[in-house]
Amino acid sequence: MKKENTSFILKGNVCYSKSPKEAAFIKDACIVCSDGICGGVYKTLPEKYKTLPLIDHRDALIIPGLTDLHLHAPQYPFRALGMDLELLEWLNTNTFPEEAKYIDLEYAGKAYTMFVEDIKKGATTRACVFATIHAEATKLLMELLDKSGICAYVGKVNMDRNSPEYLCEASAADSAQDTASWIEDTLHGYERIKPIITPRFVPTCSNELLERLGTLAKNYHLPVQSHLSENPGEVAWVKELVPDAAFYGEVYDRYGLFGKEVPAIMAHCVYSDEKETERMLQNGVYIAHCPQSNTNIASGIAPIRRYLDMGMHIGLGTDVVDGYSTSILRAMADTIQVSKLRWRLCDHTLKPVSLEEAFYMGTKGGGSFFGKVGSFEEGYRFDAVVVEDSDLVTPRLLTLRDRLERVVYMSENCKIKAKYVDGVQL
Amino acid sequence: MKKENTSFILKGNVCYSKSPKEAAFIKDACIVCSDGICGGVYKTLPEKYKTLPLIDHRDALIIPGLTDLHLHAPQYPFRALGMDLELLEWLNTNTFPEEAKYIDLEYAGKAYTMFVEDIKKGATTRACVFATIHAEATKLLMELLDKSGICAYVGKVNMDRNSPEYLCEASAADSAQDTASWIEDTLHGYERIKPIITPRFVPTCSNELLERLGTLAKNYHLPVQSHLSENPGEVAWVKELVPDAAFYGEVYDRYGLFGKEVPAIMAHCVYSDEKETERMLQNGVYIAHCPQSNTNIASGIAPIRRYLDMGMHIGLGTDVVDGYSTSILRAMADTIQVSKLRWRLCDHTLKPVSLEEAFYMGTKGGGSFFGKVGSFEEGYRFDAVVVEDSDLVTPRLLTLRDRLERVVYMSENCKIKAKYVDGVQL
Numbered sequence: 001m002k003k004e005n006t007s008f009i010l011k012g013n014v015c016y017s018k019s020p021k022e023a024a025f026i027k028d029a030c031i032v033c034s035d036g037i038c039g040g041v042y043k044t045l046p047e048k049y050k051t052l053p054l055i056d057h058r059d060a061l062i063i064p065g066l067t068d069l070h071l072h073a074p075q076y077p078f079r080a081l082g083m084d085l086e087l088l089e090w091l092n093t094n095t096f097p098e099e100a101k102y103i104d105l106e107y108a109g110k111a112y113t114m115f116v117e118d119i120k121k122g123a124t125t126r127a128c129v130f131a132t133i134h135a136e137a138t139k140l141l142m143e144l145l146d147k148s149g150i151c152a153y154v155g156k157v158n159m160d161r162n163s164p165e166y167l168c169e170a171s172a173a174d175s176a177q178d179t180a181s182w183i184e185d186t187l188h189g190y191e192r193i194k195p196i197i198t199p200r201f202v203p204t205c206s207n208e209l210l211e212r213l214g215t216l217a218k219n220y221h222l223p224v225q226s227h228l229s230e231n232p233g234e235v236a237w238v239k240e241l242v243p244d245a246a247f248y249g250e251v252y253d254r255y256g257l258f259g260k261e262v263p264a265i266m267a268h269c270v271y272s273d274e275k276e277t278e279r280m281l282q283n284g285v286y287i288a289h290c291p292q293s294n295t296n297i298a299s300g301i302a303p304i305r306r307y308l309d310m311g312m313h314i315g316l317g318t319d320v321v322d323g324y325s326t327s328i329l330r331a332m333a334d335t336i337q338v339s340k341l342r343w344r345l346c347d348h349t350l351k352p353v354s355l356e357e358a359f360y361m362g363t364k365g366g367g368s369f370f371g372k373v374g375s376f377e378e379g380y381r382f383d384a385v386v387v388e389d390s391d392l393v394t395p396r397l398l399t400l401r402d403r404l405e406r407v408v409y410m411s412e413n414c415k416i417k418a419k420y421v422d423g424v425q426l
Numbered sequence: 427m428k429k430e431n432t433s434f435i436l437k438g439n440v441c442y443s444k445s446p447k448e449a450a451f452i453k454d455a456c457i458v459c460s461d462g463i464c465g466g467v468y469k470t471l472p473e474k475y476k477t478l479p480l481i482d483h484r485d486a487l488i489i490p491g492l493t494d495l496h497l498h499a500p501q502y503p504f505r506a507l508g509m510d511l512e513l514l515e516w517l518n519t520n521t522f523p524e525e526a527k528y529i530d531l532e533y534a535g536k537a538y539t540m541f542v543e544d545i546k547k548g549a550t551t552r553a554c555v556f557a558t559i560h561a562e563a564t565k566l567l568m569e570l571l572d573k574s575g576i577c578a579y580v581g582k583v584n585m586d587r588n589s590p591e592y593l594c595e596a597s598a599a600d601s602a603q604d605t606a607s608w609i610e611d612t613l614h615g616y617e618r619i620k621p622i623i624t625p626r627f628v629p630t631c632s633n634e635l636l637e638r639l640g641t642l643a644k645n646y647h648l649p650v651q652s653h654l655s656e657n658p659g660e661v662a663w664v665k666e667l668v669p670d671a672a673f674y675g676e677v678y679d680r681y682g683l684f685g686k687e688v689p690a691i692m693a694h695c696v697y698s699d700e701k702e703t704e705r706m707l708q709n710g711v712y713i714a715h716c717p718q719s720n721t722n723i724a725s726g727i728a729p730i731r732r733y734l735d736m737g738m739h740i741g742l743g744t745d746v747v748d749g750y751s752t753s754i755l756r757a758m759a760d761t762i763q764v765s766k767l768r769w770r771l772c773d774h775t776l777k778p779v780s781l782e783e784a785f786y787m788g789t790k791g792g793g794s795f796f797g798k799v800g801s802f803e804e805g806y807r808f809d810a811v812v813v814e815d816s817d818l819v820t821p822r823l824l825t826l827r828d829r830l831e832r833v834v835y836m837s838e839n840c841k842i843k844a845k846y847v848d849g850v851q852l
Contacts, residue, residue: 077820080835081828083762084780107821114819298766298778324835336509340724341764345771352724354510393540394503395533402507409506409750412838 006036006423009049010384012057014041015404016064016376017360020308024376025400030054031062033382036423040378057386060417061403064374065125065383066328067366070225070267070288070317072130073141073154074099074108076115079321083296087231090297090322092164099132099157100166108137112144118326120148123411125383125421126370127152128225128265128288128317130198133159133169135182139189146190149426151370155198155225156182160209168204176212183220192421194222197262201227202238202251214255223263223369225288226252229276230268231299247276249285259283265369267317270294270302277310286313286369289361291334293322301342304335305350308357315366316358328366329411332358336408355405386418387411432462432849435475436810438483440467441830442490442802443786446734450802451826456480457488459808462849466804483812486843487829490800491551491809492754493792496651496693496714496743498556499567499580500525500534502541505747509722513657516723516748518590525558525583526592534563538570544752546574549837551809551847552796553578554651554691554714554743556624559585559595561608565615572616575852577796581624581651582608586635594630602638609646618847620648623688627653628664628677640681649689649795651714652678655702656694657725673702675711685709691795693743696720696728703736712739712795715787717760719748727768730761731776734783741792742784754792755837758784762834781831808849814841 014029024041032039032049039049075095082094102108119127129145129152131138138156145152156179160169169175179197186195197217199205205213217224229235229248238248245251249266252258258266260283267288272280280287289304307314316331317323323331332355339353367374373381391413392406407414419426440455450467458465458475465475501521508520528534545553555571555578557564564582571578582605586595595601605623612621623643625631631639643650655661655674664674671677675692678684684692686709693714698706706713715730733740742757743749749757758781765779793800799807817839818832833840845852 077822079820080818080832081822081824083831083835084778111821114821118819295763295767298770300770301767337721338767341721341727341767341771344724344726345767352510392506393544394505395537395540396503396507398507405509406506409509 007034007052009033009045009052009054010057010062011054012060012062012386013400013403014062014376015400017356017364017374018377020357020360020365023356023359025404027400031376031384033420033423036382038376038378038380038382041376057417059390061387061389061407063385063387064363064367064376065385065419065421066123066362067315067370067374068124068127068318068328069265069286069315069366069369070128070290071320073112073115074102074132075321076118077111080324085297086233087297087299088233096164096167102132102134102137105136105140108140112141116144116148119150120426121416122326123385123387123416123419124326124328125150125385125419126367126373128196128369129154130225131156133157133167135178138182139186142186142190142193146193149192149421149424151192151421153194153196153223153225155196157198157200158209158213159200159204161204161206163204172206172209172212175209176216179213180216183216183222187220197222197224197257199226199257201234202248203234203241210251210255210257214257217262218256221262223265224257225265226257226267228266228269229271232271235271247273247279249276249279253279253283259285263369267319268294268299268302270300277307281310281312284313286315288317289314289335290317290319290323291331291338292325293319295334295338296324297322301338301346303342303347303350304339304353308353313365313368314361315369316362327411328362329408332362332408335361355408359404359408382420382423384420385416388415388417433460433478435459435471435478435480436483436488437480438486438488438812439826439829440488440802441826443782443790443800444803446783446786446791449782449785451830453826457802457810459846459849462808464802464804464806464808467802483843485816487813487815487833489811489813490789490793490802491811491845491847492549492788493741493796493800494550494553494744494754495691495712495741495792495795496554496716497746499538499541500528500558501747502544503537506750511723512659513723513725514659522590522593528558528560528563531562531566534566538567542570542574545576546852547842548752549811549813549842549845550752550754551576551811551845552793552799554622554795555580556651557582559583559593561604564608565612568612568616568619572619575618575847575850577618577847579620579622579649579651581622583624583626584635584639585626585630587630587632589630598632598634598638601635602642605639606642609642609648613646623648623650623683625652625683627660628674629660629667636677636681636683640683643688644682647688649691650683651691652683652693654692654695655697658697661697673699673705675702675705679705679709685711689795693745694720694725694728696726703733707736707738710739712741714743715740715761716743716745716749717757717764718751719745721760721764722750723748727764727772729768729773729776730765730779734779739791739794740787741795742788753837754788755834758788758834761787781834785830785834808846810846811842812844814843
């Protein structure tokens with residue numbers, strides 16, 4: 001990281017979202033970064049900025065930093081392995097045995113270093129990350145992420161029931177106590193990393209545990225992340241476990257973990273019914289849409305068009321490693337693609353997601369969980385990614401929108417030339 | 427291309443298909459290439475081969491060359507552009523205006539060079555390629571592909587109705603005459619490239635044209651490639667155009683273009699009904715499954731499990747550029763992914779496609795259109811791809827099958843170290 005100067009000008013071809021329907025595409029423009037805050041985008045630089053150092057990225061694209069609203073760092077070692085299972089089987093076969101290894105700090109260090117190196121190289125600048133139930137390994141992950149320069153919420157996971165013995169906390173009280181100590185240790189421990197309350201999901205969290213976590217969230221005013229209505233088997237199980245809940249998410253809501261008291265991210269929402277959706281809207285819950293994961297473990301396709309049209313908060317998640325790709329650009333492409341299949345196969349009233357909408361979700365949509373993040377509008381935190389797309393050859397003359405479309409679909413053939421978080425180049 | 431020696435040994439970690447259900451994974455093995463033909467895979471090299479030069483690819487994976495059964499070379503310039511249309515709109519808006527440009531040989535040279543460079547870099551060793559209606563530009567493409575070293579069938583496209591004036595041949599007779607001259611010019615013109623009869627699809631080909639093409643196919647004993655039952659609107663249109671046909675494919679079958687008289691590849695087959703499927707099976711038609719294309723232009727998801735279980739001939743196509751990726755490894759991953767969504771959303775009786783099945787389709791399944799191609803069994807033509815997967819870090823110890831699974835899903839993070847066609851290194 002080069003920390004010296006967080007006031008400067010970036011020059012290049014600038015693309016950013018204003019709203020789900022509107023993106024700005026400005027050729028050969030200057031973006032002002034003033035003490036880590038965006039001072040606007042200019043075709044002609046105002047006089048007052050002319051003394052700032054200017055970094056000219058020439059023909060490259062400059063887009064806002066990307067936000068990954070949902071991923072599991074400890075699952076990185078088995079990405080793209082054992083890809084023939086559904087959620088509940090997947091957890092028992094792939095996930096839980098791997099996560100159990102993080103009691104061993106040496107293993108955790110090795111695996112988390114690989115994960116962080118990958119994230120660092122990519123276009124993600126902010127993330128909401130699940131760790132494991134192990135407080136020490138979670139702290140190690142937070143430390144490594146902090147050093148990488150990206151901003152993140154990281155959660156020590158809670159699970160006190162329906163979990164294998166080797167990955168089950170002794171009691172709700174123990175789990176909450178461990179979590180409280182971990183919060184105390186980490187709340188002010190890092191420059192860019194904050195703790196987040198992380199009940200794995202209703203099946204592995206007793207009511208008592210959820211209640212205790214709700215109290216912690218409220219007392220420390222910490223946000224919450226969890227899973228919601230991902231898979232039909234899971235939804236049916238929750239109905240069995242909490243038969244008097246009106247809907248899956250109501251279980252979280254009872255305990256102050258569903259966006260009303262503190263901000264909350266719910267991953268997936270593939271099977272959220274009308275009541276659940278309505279409550280999410282009322283409470284301002286963030287939906288982390290994870291299209292690759294929903295495909296890989298055959299969960300289904302979330303009705304993102306409906307959520308977008310209702311004006312809900314939506315961002316994108318890679319869900320590493322149910323999604324094997326760590327790229328939010330790929331998640332944008334996947335979002336559009338699965339929305340087309342949903343339109344074709346399930347529901348002609350829900351039109352496919354557009355490029356502008358997918359770009360919004362991966363930048364400003366998810367970014368807003370972190371405040372004014374994910375755009376180059378004035379006053380936004382200066383997170384930027386410089387993308388070199390010169391390997392995507394064509395004899396055509398392309399507009400900037402064309403180029404962004406190609407970057408989204410063929411991001412693996414592009415290079416990330418530079419990445420800035422809060423005006424700091426990583 | 428290094429042509430000197432087509433007898434040698436390749437050493438590395440060898441993966442190849444035996445059948446849709448069974449793949450071989452052999453660590454530190456030697457593959458014998460004897461005059462361009464595979465002489466078997468050995469853990470311990472037989473005495474008689476010990477004098478052959480040995481190329482040790484150490485820890486890399488060696489897989490058979492990949493066959494792309496369906497792609498459109500002239501569409502390469504607009505890959506990943508204008509991705510919000512269905513088939514018939516897509517043709518009119520994106521495809522036809524671009525294809526019209528290939529009347530200009532200078533443009534064709536520029537665009538086809540970019541296309542061929544891309545294919546050359548990738549893992550594809552054999553391909554069945556659509557060009558345009560322009561014979562001269564098609565010859566240029568054949569020449570460029572021949573120089574690249576890959577083996578291909580290339581088709582001058584035929585279309586004499588329902589096409590924009592700027593891309594419509596004057597009459598069935600003219601179209602057939604042009605095609606006959608082009609066949610004469612190209613049948614023995616290249617070392618690795620052969621012509622293939624290529625009616626675009628029923629909507630743009632009159633009965634008279636199809637009849638004439640059937641005669642050409644028979645007289646020259648040339649194979650056929652076309653499109654079939656891709657999109658509901660297209661299927662309905664064919665029903666209107668040829669109301670007495672029992673099914674879409676019957677129109678091709680009437681004129682000897684459906685696998686009975688000469689081999690035929692039909693791309694897509696998303697909506698093939700029972701009668702059509704039955705006829706394809708009887709005739710030995712090859713299905714080119716193009717999952718990314720079927721997603722991008724919202725065609726749907728083909729019932730590949732059904733075709734596999736019936737024992738039909740199936741290979742994979744990238745369908746550049748309805749599919750923007752030129753990678754058959756990516757097509758394998760897409761095949762598995764969309765089959766999961768189909769299982770979840772449409773039909774629980776059709777189980778998702780396995781890794782072994784997708785790998786088969788992209789190697790031996792599609793390869794068999796070219797003869798004994800796509801495996802390392804003895805007697806197969808020696809097409810091989812050496813894949814370096816060392817960037818896919820993990821703290822785990824992986825089996826060879828694990829590694830192949832990761833290569834399939836994360837091929838963009840792997841390197842193609844070497845590629846051989848008929849024992850010649852490209």
